[in-house]
Amino acid sequence: MIGRRNRREFAHTSAVDEPQGELLPVPPARDVSRFGHGSRVPGWDDAVDLGKDPAQIPDPATTPVPQALRSEIEAHMAKYPDFRSAAIPALAAAQRHHGWCSPDAIWQAACVMRLTPGYLIAVASFYDMLETRPVGRHAVYVCTNISCSLCGADELLDRLKDETAGDPQFNVRAFECLGACDIAPMASVDGVYVGPIAVGEVPILVEQIREGLPPLPGKQLRLRKSTDPGAARAIAGAADPVTPTTSYGAPMSGEAAGPPAKIEAPPPPPEEDA
Amino acid sequence: MSSPTILFAGIDEPGLNTIDVYRRRGGYEMARRALTEMTPETVLDELLASGLRGRGGAGFPSGKKISFIPKAQVDKYLVCNADESEPGTFKDRELMQKSPHMLIEGIIIGAYAAGASRSFIYIRGEYAEQADVIDAALAETEQAGLLGENILGSGFSLSLVLHRGAGAYICGEETGLLDSLEGKRGNPRLKPPFPANQGLYQGPTVINNVETLATMPHILRMGGAEYAKIGTETSAGTKLVSVSGNVQRPGNYEIELGIPSREIIYDLAGGPPEGREVKFWFPGGSSSPVLTKDDLDLAYDFDTLAKAKSMLGSGAIIVVDDSVPVVSVALKLAKFYKHESCGKCTPCREGTRWTVSMLERVDAGLATPMDLDIMASVQEQIIGNCLCVLGDAMAMPIGSMVAKFRDEFEAHIEAARARNPWLGDEPPDPDPALLQGAARA
Ligand SMILES: Cc1cc2nc3c(=O)[nH]c(=O)nc-3n(C[C@H](O)[C@H](O)[C@H](O)COP(=O)(O)O)c2cc1C
Ligand code: SF4
Ligand code: FES
Numbered sequence: 001m002i003g004r005r006n007r008r009e010f011a012h013t014s015a016v017d018e019p020q021g022e023l024l025p026v027p028p029a030r031d032v033s034r035f036g037h038g039s040r041v042p043g044w045d046d047a048v049d050l051g052k053d054p055a056q057i058p059d060p061a062t063t064p065v066p067q068a069l070r071s072e073i074e075a076h077m078a079k080y081p082d083f084r085s086a087a088i089p090a091l092a093a094a095q096r097h098h099g100w101c102s103p104d105a106i107w108q109a110a111c112v113m114r115l116t117p118g119y120l121i122a123v124a125s126f127y128d129m130l131e132t133r134p135v136g137r138h139a140v141y142v143c144t145n146i147s148c149s150l151c152g153a154d155e156l157l158d159r160l161k162d163e164t165a166g167d168p169q170f171n172v173r174a175f176e177c178l179g180a181c182d183i184a185p186m187a188s189v190d191g192v193y194v195g196p197i198a199v200g201e202v203p204i205l206v207e208q209i210r211e212g213l214p215p216l217p218g219k220q221l222r223l224r225k226s227t228d229p230g231a232a233r234a235i236a237g238a239a240d241p242v243t244p245t246t247s248y249g250a251p252m253s254g255e256a257a258g259p260p261a262k263i264e265a266p267p268p269p270p271e272e273d274a
Numbered sequence: 275m276s277s278p279t280i281l282f283a284g285i286d287e288p289g290l291n292t293i294d295v296y297r298r299r300g301g302y303e304m305a306r307r308a309l310t311e312m313t314p315e316t317v318l319d320e321l322l323a324s325g326l327r328g329r330g331g332a333g334f335p336s337g338k339k340i341s342f343i344p345k346a347q348v349d350k351y352l353v354c355n356a357d358e359s360e361p362g363t364f365k366d367r368e369l370m371q372k373s374p375h376m377l378i379e380g381i382i383i384g385a386y387a388a389g390a391s392r393s394f395i396y397i398r399g400e401y402a403e404q405a406d407v408i409d410a411a412l413a414e415t416e417q418a419g420l421l422g423e424n425i426l427g428s429g430f431s432l433s434l435v436l437h438r439g440a441g442a443y444i445c446g447e448e449t450g451l452l453d454s455l456e457g458k459r460g461n462p463r464l465k466p467p468f469p470a471n472q473g474l475y476q477g478p479t480v481i482n483n484v485e486t487l488a489t490m491p492h493i494l495r496m497g498g499a500e501y502a503k504i505g506t507e508t509s510a511g512t513k514l515v516s517v518s519g520n521v522q523r524p525g526n527y528e529i530e531l532g533i534p535s536r537e538i539i540y541d542l543a544g545g546p547p548e549g550r551e552v553k554f555w556f557p558g559g560s561s562s563p564v565l566t567k568d569d570l571d572l573a574y575d576f577d578t579l580a581k582a583k584s585m586l587g588s589g590a591i592i593v594v595d596d597s598v599p600v601v602s603v604a605l606k607l608a609k610f611y612k613h614e615s616c617g618k619c620t621p622c623r624e625g626t627r628w629t630v631s632m633l634e635r636v637d638a639g640l641a642t643p644m645d646l647d648i649m650a651s652v653q654e655q656i657i658g659n660c661l662c663v664l665g666d667a668m669a670m671p672i673g674s675m676v677a678k679f680r681d682e683f684e685a686h687i688e689a690a691r692a693r694n695p696w697l698g699d700e701p702p703d704p705d706p707a708l709l710q711g712a713a714r715a
Binding site: 079080081082084085086087088089091092122123126127128129130141144145146147149150151175176177178179180181182183184188191192193221222225226227228229230231232233 | 278279282283284285286349358359360361362363364366367368371372392398399400401402403435437438439440441442443454455456457458459460475516518519520523524525526527528542556560590592594598602603606607610613614616
């Protein structure tokens with residue numbers, strides 16, 4: 001019984017779930033095991049080596065930074081009264097260049113921002129979207145929060161994981177509410193929101209991601225029209241009422257697309273612009 | 275007057291995200307009028323008269339919040355909270371995606387009233403598409419001279435920076451947001467001092483939700499007193515409500531505050547699927563204590579819901595129908611808060627963790643009804659003892675579920691115990707690998 005409990009508790013010590021990703025092959029005998037990017041630890045979340053001195057602000061002379069990354073980070077720093085505000089944008093930029101917040105990525109961002117790597121590691125490990133372990137380059141976040149799970153998100157996640165199992169290009173992970181419960185069950189595919197995704201559509205979706213095609217083009221959130229019947233009413237000051245439309249392309253799994261939108265008489269003409 | 279539509283009127287008009295279409299509809303006219311014809315005090319008077327209450331969760335009167343900003347000549351800030359991570363909430367997303375200029379105009383007006391010279395939009399990192407829309411809108415607005423130095427010759431200057439977060443619910447909490455915006459881990463701060471006195475970079479700061487700010491141009495257009503006539507006496511205006519879960523037409527609906535909740539769930543969102551009934555619902559996001567089907571006739575406004583021991587919160591209704599076991603929802607909810615707890619204070623960090631463990635015991639057939647009492651007492655010990663209200667935000671709904679569905683929890687425990695082979699007469703042989711794991715742990 002203790003064993004059972006322990007296993008369950010173990011399963012929940014990781015964040016939402018373990019990011020997938022291939023570790024580099026372990027080098028031959030007697031050498032220290034090294035993981036991605038020459039790191040001695042598989043990820044930044046692991047305990048640090050207390051025998052080592054803390055890392056200093058990286059020396060620009062010995063830390064080459066790609067020019068594109070440098071200018072992107074510097075542009076972010078210039079936007080704020082305090083340059084440290086650019087920590088998250090800088091890490092996000094470094095992650096785009098390196099695939100994850102690898103030691104190289106952190107050191108380079110720290111070098112440009114003149115901060116210690118420790119500072120940036122502390123920030124990176126706080127946020128879900130900053131990856132502290134190597135991951136596949138296609139980020140597929142499946143929302144498994146309440147509304148989505150009421151609509152079958154857990155099954156969707158399982159199917160997506162099955163379909164992409166063993167493919168190192170994919171980073172399929174469970175995510176908390178993504179703010180799109182109206183298209184539940186949904187996923188964010190490399191930043192593009194799609195839903196509702198039927199389980200049967202998973203193979204097509206995965207194929208589209210592999211091919212670099214737009215994911216489920218008919219089901220992208222940005223195309224979805226408002227469900228509010230009032231949305232068809234003209235905005236005060238508008239010249240023309242809007243044609244009412246309620247849902248997008250493919251109707252939601254056979255359900256009615258929405259209430260018939262009433263168009264009300266347009267409001268009185270706007271006050272004249274000065 | 276039937277339910278008025280203010281924020282969502284014509285929201286689907288193609289091209290509304292561009293400044294040309296927005297201006298053709300009278301957009302930026304109120305910002306112009308505020309900056310060139312009104313003083314900050316008269317703008318603030320209109321906001322106070324409108325009775326507008328914050329749409330982000332706490333429902334604090336928005337005009338009053340701005341009036342707390344000291345008048346001293348220091349750098350002041352306005353921050354728009356576009357983190358929108360409360361489960362069930364997706365109203366700001368639609369507003370920002372379809373009408374970003376409405377938000378920008380609201381920020382100009384709010385900043386003018388507060389005397390802020392720098393403003394920020396903190397948008398959650400997951401909203402990449404919406405952030406791109408806002409970025410494009412910002413470029414247009416700057417081009418048009420509505421942001422920057424000496425806007426429209428009024429002498430008022432304002433910069434606006436879009437800041438993308440990276441995925442953390444706690445960065446929606448106002449002081450967690452400020453720390454995150456300063457480039458740190460998003461840990462909430464001890465209050466007081468409140469952000470109105472010492473906020474971003476230690477300067478006076480107003481923090482408002484997207485919807486709150488987007489309403490401001492409309493208040494100026496209608497006049498504060500006229501706006502206050504919509505809704506109820508203490509909950510003025512319209513509210514965007516995100517309805518999701520077991521309903522036939524999930525989506526955002528703009529409603530007049532004070533209409534019966536049943537109207538929102540059934541008439542607008544279509545109610546639960548055929549043949550099923552509402553079992554319980556969260557009236558204001560996952561942080562609000564649940565209400566049952568007996569509460570469907572409650573008026574949907576701040577005070578009625580508070581009186582019913584719940585809250586309007588962010589205006590997100592999550593409907594759960596009678597086919598869903600309450601324990602599974604409670605477990606999802608607790609896991610969410612456990613994952614999002616920033617870990618700064620003990621009752622929340624440990625309380626969320628233990629609640630998850632106990633609910634897992636319930637689900638795995640290892641619990642007894644006594645565990646429910648322990649669980650309820652853990653919730654009581656969290657409430658009021660945390661640095662920010664994230665702890666309470668788990669404790670209140672979990673507490674309400676255990677209180678309202680105690681019978682079901684007990685039945686669940688019984689059924690799960692009956693299924694648990696380890697509690698039977700002949701427990702199965704333990705899996706050696708597991709025992710090894712246990713020894714190592
Ligand atoms: C844990 C937590 C999360 C929150 N998340 C959000 C959020 O995502 N968006 C938001 O506008 N307010 C959020 N709030 C409320 C804010 O702290 C704050 O009250 C609000 O932004 C104030 O704006 P308002 O006066 O316009 O409502 C959250 C509060 C807490 C405690
Ligand atoms: S209540 Fe929770 S989230 Fe808030 S400060 Fe404490 S540990 Fe952090
Ligand atoms: S619950 Fe899935 S997007 Fe909100």
